[in-house]
Amino acid sequence: MNNINDIRVFVLSSGQPIIGFATRLNTGDWEVTEPHFFGLSQDQENGPISLQLAPLWPQQKRNFKIYINPEYSFEPDDDMKNAYNIRFGSGIVLPK
Numbered sequence: 001m002n003n004i005n006d007i008r009v010f011v012l013s014s015g016q017p018i019i020g021f022a023t024r025l026n027t028g029d030w031e032v033t034e035p036h037f038f039g040l041s042q043d044q045e046n047g048p049i050s051l052q053l054a055p056l057w058p059q060q061k062r063n064f065k066i067y068i069n070p071e072y073s074f075e076p077d078d079d080m081k082n083a084y085n086i087r088f089g090s091g092i093v094l095p096k
Contacts, residue, residue, distance in 0.1 A: 002033060004085045004094060009038075010070040018056065019076065019084055020066075029069045034062075034088040051083040 008022040010030065020032035036053045043050075056066070076084075082093040 002089045004081050004089055004092065007076060007081045007084055007089075008073050009076050009080075010068060010073045012068065013071055019053075019080070021089070022073070025067075029067055030073065031065055031067055033065050035064070035066050036084075036088075051080060053084070053087065
């Protein structure tokens, strides 16, 4: 089962960021489940920022996996983890 603490952001060699549930492999590569491109949007000045998600491939199935060796990766903040987990994980959010 996908765990909210396994959510990571990756930047590919193209510069495109993706987000997904990640597992580091012994080879140093990453297995990423439910990978999605993302963007941030804000409706009005100083308004809340929302996470916009788009699948890597429009027809990808649930629990789709890719294997990558990204330029770099990082753990996103709790708000970003929560937004992603509501849509693709258990739906449980981290407390504030």
